[in-house]
Amino acid sequence: MFTCKSLLLDHRNKITNLDLIKASWFTEVTNTEGLRKISKYIDRNYMDGVILLNYNDQKIFTYRDWDSIEQLWILITVAIQEVLDKSEGWLYLPDQPAKITFKERGNDLIEMYTEWNDKTYILPEKELLTTLIEGAIQFFEAIDEPLELHGYFNDDLNFSKKLLHRVENQFNK
Structure with missing residues (x-):
């Protein structure tokens, strides 16, 4: 089972050490009142934030992977479109030389590779793609x-x- 959350960084907090990131520096986007409170500190053209993605007990994206979250969501959806069109897709994190790749493996599985930690995950394809698109x-x-x-x-x-409609149609054949 996947869990996926998007959080925005309150810019009153500066991340200077990846080992000292506090969850309290971020506000989940579904917390409307919390977003209103930090709204004046958010750059609308460059929203620092994080996607927290877990599969069962595996942490795939963590607070250490924070970046320009609106750009990251756009890049993820474009990579998913590539997977649907070409059976594989990739993206670089917006402000880091770190690549994420997706490759269909057959048997309804997809390989997801995160370059920054050199980890490969074999995951249920429909569930991963649906979770990511719904997160976006x-x-x-x-x-x-x-x-x-x-x-x-x-x-x-x-x-x-x-894209979500396309995934649903492709996997419900």
Whole structure:
């Protein structure tokens, strides 16, 4: 079972050491009131944040993997589109020379490789892709009102929704 959460960094906190990151420095995007409270500290063009992704007891993305979260979600959805089109896709984290690759393995499994920690995960493909796309949708929907974005990410939201529909159709054959 996957869990996926998006959190924004409150810029009053500066990350200077990856080993000393505090969860309290971040606000989950589904916490509308919390986002409103930190809204004035969020750069709308470069939102530092983190995606926390776990599969059962495996931590795939952690606080150490924080980056420009809105860009990361866009890159993840484009990589998923590549997987659907070409059976593999990849992306680099927005501000780090760290690559993530996805390769279909057959038997409804996908290989996900995270370069920064040299880990390979063999995961259920439909569940991973669905979890990631739903995470992107949740992120773009959740930030719009409290950050007063006025639909700025609607194109990315609509792309993600179409991609989710495509995944559902592909795996329900």
